[in-house]
Amino acid sequence: MSTGAQSEAEVSDRPQPNRKKPLIRRVMPDRSQQFRRTVQFAFLGLNVWLAIEFLRWTSYFESNGQTAYVERPAGLDGWLPIAGLMNLKYFLVTRRFPTIHPSAMVLGVIFLLSSMLLKKTFCSWICPVGTVSEYLWKLGRKFFRRNIKVPRWLDIPLRSLKYLLMALFVFIVISMSAEALNDFMVAPFGIIADVKMLNFFREIGVIGVAVLASLVILSVVIQNFWCRFLCPYGALMGIVSTVSPVKVRRDPDACIDCGKCNKACPASLPVAQLLQIRSLECTGCMQCVASCPAQNALQFSLPPRKVAPNGGTFAARWRNRTLQPRMVAAALALIFFGLMGMARATGHWQTNVPRAVYMQLVPHADDYGHQESLH
């Protein structure tokens, strides 16, 4: 006997016959991309603010207290995903909350949870690198009228690079004991990992500039170059997103097989041939949904009912199952600000290090390697 979930999965990969059907146009225009852009730019702005505050915070210590002191912006720890993973393992093993960069763990959990519930929306709605990457390929398309399409024989091995990188980081963290993780985080290197990251960019050499410039150029000419091929964080989000109950779903009864969704998908997924998008590459960007001209043909939704209630039309199967863009934005905001607020309220947000210790470490951040301990 097959379950409902099984039967849905069984038919999901089967191409649908190309039937000629009348187009029943959408009743309401799709606003998903306006909502997504708003959320993307809100988070981009938040990250710019975090960077400015962090620069002010470091300059206080580097000037030996000559500039005004501002509180360290703990949200910056979102840029320390490996510290987040290390802290998460430490917490799971010891049941003790980490004291150094706890917000890296909190933010990691927030991003993992959003991916588990809403596909990889972290990548296409929240991540500032994803936002910059998206606008770079759009810029390239505007100038050159197209982006380079990587051939399939090269696309698949290149896409696996990000999973290999992710596996390497996860393996390193998993293989460390809780004691080793703690020793690493409470040592100078762990405490000022953020300052060391800042210094990397401030003191970037010719090779670093060349690598960054290459990434920018490749991102202009190839759609989502960084996210598609190299980002280990996106790879992790993709793997956890497989359990998301919300997916892009196509209703073959309403679909007119126009193929516009295929053309719109930045992940090159064959949306028009599937009933639901289970791919690890789907970022929940809803660009396919926005491009679809037919009412109820494509939705970001929970699974539809098998039978319309009270003998209603097939469209009734989707009622209360579809996530409108404003609901996606609200759900992301709720997860993000809800968990962040809880962490702040319970004292698990800010790194717990005295100002005098930072005064000792920050101006000499470059001198501290993995092995150095606090004197």
Ligand code: SF4
């Ligand atoms: S399938 Fe749709 S939601 Fe998923 S990546 Fe492609 S366009 Fe975005």
Ligand code: SF4
């Ligand atoms: S855009 Fe895709 S889902 Fe919508 S009608 Fe065309 S083929 Fe069907």
